[in-house]
Amino acid sequence: MIPFTGESLFYLITATGILMTTRQAPQTSLRALFNLLRYARGYRRNIVLAALCSVLNKLFDIAPEILIGIAIDVVVNQEKSFVASLGFVSAKSQIVVLAVLTFLIWFGESLFQYLYLILWRNLAQRLQSDMRQDAYDHVQKLDMSFFESKSTGTLVSIMNDDVNQLERFLDGGANEIIQTMVAVVAVGSVFFVLSPSVAVLAFTPVPVILWGAFYFLRKATPLYADVRDKVGALAGRLSNNIGGIATIKSFTAETRESEQLRAASERYVQANRKAIAVSSAFVPVIRMAVLAGFLFTFIVGGFKALNGDLNVGAYGVLVFLTQRLLWPLTRLAETVDLFERAMASTRRILDLIHTPVQVRDEGTERFPGPVRGDISIDQVSFTYPGSNAGVHGLNLDIRAGSTVAFVGATGSGKSTLIKLLLRFYQPGQGTIRIDGLDITTVTLKTLRENIGLVSQDVFLFEGSIRENIAYGRPGASDADVIAAAKTSESWEFIERLPDGLDTLVGERGVKLSGGQRQRLSLARALLKDPAILVLDEATSAVDNETEAAIQRSLAHISHGRTVIVIAHRLSTIVAADCIYVIEQGQVVEQGNHQHLIDRQGNYWSQWQVQTGHA
Missing domain, CATH: 1.20.1560.10 (ABC transporter type 1, transmembrane domain)
Incomplete structure (x- = not known):
């Protein structure tokens, strides 16, 4: 019974x-x-x-x-x-x-x-x-x-x-x-x-x-x-x-x-x-x-x-x-x-x-110490479903503390590489390592808390400027928030606002200009103090003043961290340690600015167009 x-x-x-x-x-x-x-x-x-x-x-x-x-x-x-x-x-x-x-x-x-x-x-x-x-x-x-x-x-x-x-x-x-x-x-x-x-x-x-x-x-x-x-x-x-x-x-x-x-x-x-x-x-x-x-x-x-x-x-x-x-x-x-x-x-x-998760958080490792920022990309390939767009057999070695840049036409694979680094997508083949550790063996939290992303499409949450800057480090002191704002050259315009850090930005930051939103996005990433900082087209849609401010910020923040810059404006990356030119998901040229200019290849052609010499 x-x-x-x-x-x-x-x-x-x-x-x-x-x-x-x-x-x-x-x-x-x-x-x-x-x-x-x-x-x-x-x-x-x-x-x-x-x-x-x-x-x-x-x-x-x-x-x-x-x-x-x-x-x-x-x-x-x-x-x-x-x-x-x-x-x-x-x-x-x-x-x-x-x-x-x-x-x-x-x-x-x-x-x-x-x-x-x-x-x-x-x-x-x-x-x-x-x-x-x-x-x-x-x-x-x-x-x-x-x-x-x-x-x-x-x-x-x-x-x-x-x-x-x-x-x-x-x-x-x-x-x-x-x-x-x-x-x-x-x-x-x-x-x-x-x-x-x-x-x-x-x-x-x-x-x-x-x-x-x-x-x-x-x-x-x-x-x-x-x-x-x-x-x-x-x-x-x-x-x-x-x-x-x-x-x-x-x-x-x-x-x-x-x-x-x-x-x-x-x-x-x-x-x-x-x-x-x-x-x-x-x-x-x-x-x-x-x-x-x-x-x-x-x-x-x-x-x-x-x-x-x-x-x-x-x-x-x-x-x-x-x-x-x-x-x-x-x-x-x-x-x-x-x-x-x-x-x-x-x-x-x-x-x-019950929608299946493709990129699973199955890693159990943590970095043994402070992340230096060495990045190794070994035979990495990825294509988007239904198209041939993506990256194909990429091999890159980025030294810790260096500033590197990726340039290329829209759809060439630059942003895809960043998405793979952050594990927004899983490579079809190949391995990405940070400080010698395969990123698939690291927990997603450990991986992403060591990478700061500033993208072209800035998203600010409805709330105050303070809350948005401190988003990556809840509970940060006002002193830390102000320091990040000064480094990103945001503090000058924040001080002029009637409510300062308590100013409400509105939904998606509609109460601020595009340049102001971009600087707050940079401050948010800096307060996180990541070992690797990624700027994905961060200056492509801003005015010259904001671009100059971000350039000055980069001069300060690049010390002691790995910086990856994706840019269409070549003038913003002339000081990069290494520039990678990507076409159809593959690296076709690499070197510093002067080296690539001397080669008179693809990069040189883009430089001629942007400087008005073409």
Whole structure:
């Protein structure tokens, strides 16, 4: 015999709920439900308690109909009633007993309703919060290639709207499943005890109702999947348009973008309309089945009572309980609607959580001492999926403390090399070593905390200047923040601001100029004090003053650290110890500025163009 534990009760309730709602549902919904239950194993105690309160509430809820029948029996039969057989002989004492029972039943129903509402809603809040957190934590581990193939709006929609959709189902739908199941079993049991023949007739519409629920569920599954896709596309468009509002305004494209948003919104409306049309048809169809069951009980039970084959009180119980038996099944329409929306959302959430991570943090090593910054790139190759772009068989040796530069046309592989160094991507072949240690054997935290990145596309977080500079070293003192700001030549403009370091930069730093944002990005990297500093096109989109400021900063910060500069402006790298010219993912020239000029090769040609001598 299998021991009946809390866990077995959890699975019993789960299995019964599945049978009630998804017995013939598409496999995708079943799979999503089982995956959700597997994810929620840690909440099984909460689920059991909430389900138990739902069961007890429903049992108390159907008890008043039974008391009404017993009351009728008391009035009609008095000393010969069912209550009299329990020792309460007088009709008045029987009424008092029924009144006390009524109070206790209503109290119990109210108590367990309060408890199941508290338990289910708290469970919904806890589960949705943890699921959103797990999704976000996993997204942070995913590779950069994932973000290049997914829109921000879609990801936000999954972690917000889809999680909220699941919460709405747990708030009400799960309780409806359990209480419908309890109503059918409990009321059906009473029916078969009082009159098996009437019970058979009363239960006749049940298969029709269940068939209708499953039929509409099958129809609704692809429709609600389409609804989730459309809302994700709509969220993506909203996110892109708000982020690109300056571009929209500059091209006076407000009307065009408004029309495109209206079209996306209309597609969402139409997808919902199709799903609503299917789910709304359920209640009218099932209502007639409920009517048939009620008429069977009303007519057949009435004839049996008139013939003396059925107690009048029992007939009253059957009539009142018929609707208790059948009418809750009509709410399967709403439950199915909530369930299918929730399962469509669950699939998207769990698919996101289970998206495989290509660049795994499997390293266990730490650098044995302070990182010097020696970098060795041995036969490294990497190509982006679906293209030949990338790097091919690169061999480089960068000495610790040196300043090196990479130049080349857009798409030649310069930034790809930096992404490989930071392990944003995994090389297809070859090895990258820092201080002789293979970077795949080092933890990602250890690797990246020793590399500072200043990119062309500066991202500042909404908050103060102080918070943005100290982002790489939370808790840094004001003295350290100011020192980093001075080294990056940011302090001069920060001092002129009314609130100084407490100045709010706005979303993505919109309140600052491009040059100011770039200098703060450099200060942020410097405060981190990395052994290796990477400037990826850091001066390509700034004014001459900012470029000169960054150049002066480099003269100070290059001492004692390895500096890697990717640049289009050759004037910014003339002092580099070594310059690598990259074409189509391979190094075609290397040397210092003068050496490359003397060779009159590719670098010399670019220099001639940029200095106006071509």
